[in-house]
Amino acid sequence: MRTIGFLIQKEFIQIFRNKTMLPLIFALPIVQLVILVNAATLEMKKIDMTVVDKDMTSTSRQMIQKFDGSPFYQVDKANFSVKKAEADLKDNSSDIVVNIPQGFEKNLLGEKEADVQFLINAINGTAAGLINAYTTSIISDFNDKILVDQLGKEFELPVEINSRYFFNSQLDYNIYMLPGILVILVTIIGMFLTALNIVREKELGTIEQLNVTPIQKYQFIIRKMIPFMIIALFELAFGLVIGHLFFNLPMEGSYAVLFLFTLIYLLVALGFGLFLSAISNSQQQVMFVMFFFMLTFILMSGIFTPTESMPDWAQTINVINPFMYFMKVIRMIILKGSGLADIQHEIFSMLIYAVIILSLAIWRYRKVA
Amino acid sequence: MKAAEIHNIHKSYDEVKALGGISMQVEKGEIFGLIGPDGAGKTSLIRILTTLLYPDQGQASIFGMDTIRDFKGIRKIAGYMPGRFSLYQDLSVEENLNFYASIFGTTVSENYHLIKDIYQQIEPFKKRLAGRLSGGMKQKLALSCALIHKPDILFLDEPTTGVDAVSRKEFWEILKNLEEVGITIIVSTPYMDEAELCDRVALMQEGQLLDVDTPANIIGKYDHELYAVESRELHQLIKDLRSFDKTVSAFPFGDTVHLATQEKLRRKELQKFLEEKGHEGIAVQSIEPGIEDCFMNLMRKQNDE
Incomplete structure (x- = not known):
C-alpha cells in the first residue's frame, strides 16, 4: 500500500507540473458547458x-x-x-x-x-x-x-387537451443537455489523460526502468487510475457547480448516488483508456484510436437523439458503449431523482464491464517484450 | 554460483538476427564488459538478462534464477541503467531518487552510503528537474537510482556513450569502487579503450561472440606482429599497405595505420616499399596490440571463415 501511495503522489506532482494539463482541467468544463449548452440546442427560437x-x-x-x-x-x-x-x-x-x-x-x-x-x-x-x-x-x-x-360563449370544445410535462416542466433544453455534456467532459478528461499517460512513459522510455523493479502489474494499473479518477470526479463536481450557478440545473436525486455511479463508471472509462494505451506504442496511435471510439460512442450515447429510436442492431452494439449508461443514469438522477434501486441494472452492467476491461488492460500490459 | 550464466541464447527481430547462440558466464563480483560496435547485440543481451525480453531459444540465469521463470526474484536484486536516459524528466533529482527508493521498498537514507560518492556531486542540484541536467549529471543520477536498492548485480547499457572524456573517467572510477563493495557489474560499451578497465570482457560482433577472456589474455593471444605506420597521405598509405605482400591487415588508428604482419619485418624493407610508392614523412614503429587490434583481428578471422 505504501508503494501505491508513493506512485500516486508522483503522478500528481507530474500532473500539476505539466503546464498544459492543469489549465485544461479547469478551462475544459467552463468552455464546454458555457458554449456547448447554449449553442447545441434543438429548440427553434427564431x-x-x-x-x-x-x-x-x-x-x-x-x-x-x-x-x-x-x-x-x-x-x-x-x-x-x-x-x-x-x-x-x-x-x-x-x-x-x-x-x-x-x-x-x-x-x-x-x-x-x-x-x-x-x-x-x-x-x-x-x-x-x-x-x-x-x-x-x-x-x-x-x-x-x-x-x-x-x-358564442356557451360553446364548449368536446375534448380539451391539457399537457403537463414531467421532470422538465418548462421543456428547458439546457437542463437536458447539461448532464449530457457533463458525461462527455468527465469521460474525456478521464479516458484521454489515462491513455496518453502510459503511452508517454513508453515513448520516453521511463517504463523500461520501471519494468525492472519489483512493482506489481496491479499496483501499476491502480497508480495510473486513481489520480485521474480523482481529477474526473473533481471535474464532475466543478461542472455541477457551474450548472447550478449559471443554468439553474436542478438536483432531484442524491449526490451520493450520482458520485457512486460515476466512480463505477470511471472504472470502465479509465479501464478503456488503459487498455488502449497498453496496446499502443505512441501517443499519436492512441489519439487516433481514441478519437474513433470517442466519436462513435458519443454519437450513439443518446446525448442528442434517444437511443430507443435507434435500429435494433445499433441498440445491440450499444451495450458496449459506456457513454450510453452514464448518459441515461445522470439524467435519471439529476432530472428525475432516481435512487439506487432504479439504476441497479446500470450499476450491475458497469461493474461487469469494469471487471472485463480492467482484466484486459492488465493482461495486455506486459512488463516483458 | 555464477552471477550470470548464459546458455546458447538466440534472439531475432523479424528478419534481423540480434543474437545467434551466445553462451558465457559471469563471475560474482567482477566487472564484465560486453564490447562491440553498434548492432553487435549488446542491448538485446542485457534486456534478456534484466527480464525485459524473452530469448527465442536458450536459457539465462542470474544468481541461479531463471530470467523467465524467476523474473520476480531477479527484479529485486538487479539494478538497471538503460542506454537511453529513462528517469522522469519532469521530476527533480531528489524526487526521482525518492521515487525509485520507495518502489523498491527502501529509503534513500538506508543505502545512502552506497551512492554517497556519486550523489554528492549532484546534490547541489537536487531541486533541479532531471530533464535540465547536463549529460554527465543525468548519468550520475541514473546510476544513483539504479543503486538505491543495493542491488547484487548492476546492468549498465552503454553508460558512457555521449559523455565527455572527463566524466567517462570519473564514471569508471565509480564502477571500480562499486566492485569493491561486492556488486557484480555487467557493462556494455562500444569504446574499446574501456575494455581494459574491465576484469573480463566478451567481444561481440553481429550477434556472435568473438572471445571471452581477461583483457590481458585477449591481448596475449594476439598472433601477429604489429606496427604503427605514419605518412602524410593516410588514405593512400592504407591502400598501399594493403597491397604489401607481407600484410595481414591494415586499419586506420587515429593519425596512424596499424599494420599487422605474419612475421617480423625489417623496417628498412617497408620504408623502401613506401618510398617507391611516393610517400613522404614515413615513420614505422613496432607496437604492442590493444584490445581494438585484437577485436579487428578476431573479426577478420571470423569473416574469413
Whole structure:
C-alpha cells in the first residue's frame, strides 16, 4: 500500500507540473458547458416567416397576429407573390412561407372551411418537423378561437387537451443537455489523460526502468487510475457547480448516488483508456484510436437523439458503449431523482464491464517484450 | 554460483538476427564488459538478462534464477541503467531518487552510503528537474537510482556513450569502487579503450561472440606482429599497405595505420616499399596490440571463415 501511495503522489506532482494539463482541467468544463449548452440546442427560437396574404381581411390578419405574438416566430417579411416568397426559402432568409389565398375569410365564414398553405424549409429534417408542429398547434388554437367566436360563449370544445410535462416542466433544453455534456467532459478528461499517460512513459522510455523493479502489474494499473479518477470526479463536481450557478440545473436525486455511479463508471472509462494505451506504442496511435471510439460512442450515447429510436442492431452494439449508461443514469438522477434501486441494472452492467476491461488492460500490459 | 550464466541464447527481430547462440558466464563480483560496435547485440543481451525480453531459444540465469521463470526474484536484486536516459524528466533529482527508493521498498537514507560518492556531486542540484541536467549529471543520477536498492548485480547499457572524456573517467572510477563493495557489474560499451578497465570482457560482433577472456589474455593471444605506420597521405598509405605482400591487415588508428604482419619485418624493407610508392614523412614503429587490434583481428578471422 505504501508503494501505491508513493506512485500516486508522483503522478500528481507530474500532473500539476505539466503546464498544459492543469489549465485544461479547469478551462475544459467552463468552455464546454458555457458554449456547448447554449449553442447545441434543438429548440427553434427564431423561425423566420414570410407572409403571402392575398386575402387582406381581418380574419387573415388575426391569424398572422397569432404567429407574430408567439415568441418563436419572426414575422417580418411580406410578399404578394408565392414565387417571390419561395425565393426567401431558397436564400435561407426564411424558414417558412405562409400562403393565405384570396377568399379565405369568405370561405371560412360561409362554407366553414378554408385552406392555408405552408411551405417549410426542410434542409434540416428535425427543425422542419419542429416548425411544422409549432405551426400546427398555432393554427389549431386559431381554429378553436374562431369556433368560440362564432358559436358564442356557451360553446364548449368536446375534448380539451391539457399537457403537463414531467421532470422538465418548462421543456428547458439546457437542463437536458447539461448532464449530457457533463458525461462527455468527465469521460474525456478521464479516458484521454489515462491513455496518453502510459503511452508517454513508453515513448520516453521511463517504463523500461520501471519494468525492472519489483512493482506489481496491479499496483501499476491502480497508480495510473486513481489520480485521474480523482481529477474526473473533481471535474464532475466543478461542472455541477457551474450548472447550478449559471443554468439553474436542478438536483432531484442524491449526490451520493450520482458520485457512486460515476466512480463505477470511471472504472470502465479509465479501464478503456488503459487498455488502449497498453496496446499502443505512441501517443499519436492512441489519439487516433481514441478519437474513433470517442466519436462513435458519443454519437450513439443518446446525448442528442434517444437511443430507443435507434435500429435494433445499433441498440445491440450499444451495450458496449459506456457513454450510453452514464448518459441515461445522470439524467435519471439529476432530472428525475432516481435512487439506487432504479439504476441497479446500470450499476450491475458497469461493474461487469469494469471487471472485463480492467482484466484486459492488465493482461495486455506486459512488463516483458 | 555464477552471477550470470548464459546458455546458447538466440534472439531475432523479424528478419534481423540480434543474437545467434551466445553462451558465457559471469563471475560474482567482477566487472564484465560486453564490447562491440553498434548492432553487435549488446542491448538485446542485457534486456534478456534484466527480464525485459524473452530469448527465442536458450536459457539465462542470474544468481541461479531463471530470467523467465524467476523474473520476480531477479527484479529485486538487479539494478538497471538503460542506454537511453529513462528517469522522469519532469521530476527533480531528489524526487526521482525518492521515487525509485520507495518502489523498491527502501529509503534513500538506508543505502545512502552506497551512492554517497556519486550523489554528492549532484546534490547541489537536487531541486533541479532531471530533464535540465547536463549529460554527465543525468548519468550520475541514473546510476544513483539504479543503486538505491543495493542491488547484487548492476546492468549498465552503454553508460558512457555521449559523455565527455572527463566524466567517462570519473564514471569508471565509480564502477571500480562499486566492485569493491561486492556488486557484480555487467557493462556494455562500444569504446574499446574501456575494455581494459574491465576484469573480463566478451567481444561481440553481429550477434556472435568473438572471445571471452581477461583483457590481458585477449591481448596475449594476439598472433601477429604489429606496427604503427605514419605518412602524410593516410588514405593512400592504407591502400598501399594493403597491397604489401607481407600484410595481414591494415586499419586506420587515429593519425596512424596499424599494420599487422605474419612475421617480423625489417623496417628498412617497408620504408623502401613506401618510398617507391611516393610517400613522404614515413615513420614505422613496432607496437604492442590493444584490445581494438585484437577485436579487428578476431573479426577478420571470423569473416574469413
